[in-house]
Amino acid sequence: MKRNLAPRLAAALLVAGSCTAVWAQNTPPAGKAAAPASGRTLSLGGSGVGGGPLLTRAQLRDCLERRDAVAAGRAEVEAERASLDAERPALAAEQDSLKADREKLNEFSQRSKELVARYSELNQRVQDWNQRMEDLGERTGPTAEREKRKLDREKAEIDKTRLALDAERQQLEQGAQGGVSAFNARAAAAEAKVVSWNERNLALAERTEKLNAERDLWAGECANRRYREDDEILLKKGAK
Numbered sequence: 001m002k003r004n005l006a007p008r009l010a011a012a013l014l015v016a017g018s019c020t021a022v023w024a025q026n027t028p029p030a031g032k033a034a035a036p037a038s039g040r041t042l043s044l045g046g047s048g049v050g051g052g053p054l055l056t057r058a059q060l061r062d063c064l065e066r067r068d069a070v071a072a073g074r075a076e077v078e079a080e081r082a083s084l085d086a087e088r089p090a091l092a093a094e095q096d097s098l099k100a101d102r103e104k105l106n107e108f109s110q111r112s113k114e115l116v117a118r119y120s121e122l123n124q125r126v127q128d129w130n131q132r133m134e135d136l137g138e139r140t141g142p143t144a145e146r147e148k149r150k151l152d153r154e155k156a157e158i159d160k161t162r163l164a165l166d167a168e169r170q171q172l173e174q175g176a177q178g179g180v181s182a183f184n185a186r187a188a189a190a191e192a193k194v195v196s197w198n199e200r201n202l203a204l205a206e207r208t209e210k211l212n213a214e215r216d217l218w219a220g221e222c223a224n225r226r227y228r229e230d231d232e233i234l235l236k237k238g239a240k
Contacts, residue, residue, distance in 0.1 A: 042232065045223040055227040061235055063222035070218055073211045080204050087197060094190045101183050108176040115169055122161055129154055 041054065044063060055063060129151060136147055 040229050041226045042229050043224060043226050045219075052225055055222075055225050055231075057228075057231040057235065057239070059225075060227045060231050063218070063225070063227075064232075064235065066214070066218050066222065070211065070215045073207075073214070077204060077208050077211060080200075084197065084201055084204065091190070091193055091197060094186075094193070098183070098187055098190060101179070101186070105176070105179055105183055108172060108179065112172055112176070115165065115172065119165055122158065122165065125154075125158055129158060 044067065132147075133151055136144060136151065
């Protein structure tokens, strides 16, 4: 990717916080005892007042596995969200630093324009000097000698000014070339980091949305369904 003096950075710095998981109160808990009439049935969550037929052991196994999967997924997306958020200050600081460096390069550009203008003034002086030298021609006499000495002094000043301008131009060229190359390399690296962050942030948003849908489905199919406590005990012991 080629860059000029001020390469375009990623336009919108970091689409932040767009995928933070929103966990409703019906997120599957580890297991909650309802207030069963017989003392032998429980509910996986919700109000604790289960409705519908009792879960079979197979259904209970499926609900427990889905509950654990949702909880694990939630922990993963929250950890990744924290990691992404932790990267943002460094990315923002790098872009602030690039902005400051870009302003320095703009100063080089302004100084270069001013230098061009001074060269133009010097060239005008040279043209004027050449014309006056031509007008002097082969004239002799005191007046001509005074004019010739004046022209010699002016030529020395012109030569001195040209040497100073040449030295300044060389310094500007060296500083600008090194500065532009370093700036473009840093800007390209910073842009790659921002693009990577946004891609990972978008992927996390999609994962979070999918996980929320799984959580809602679990809540509708499992949260308020009752089950036999004995089935849960057997499942914990490895029963099928």
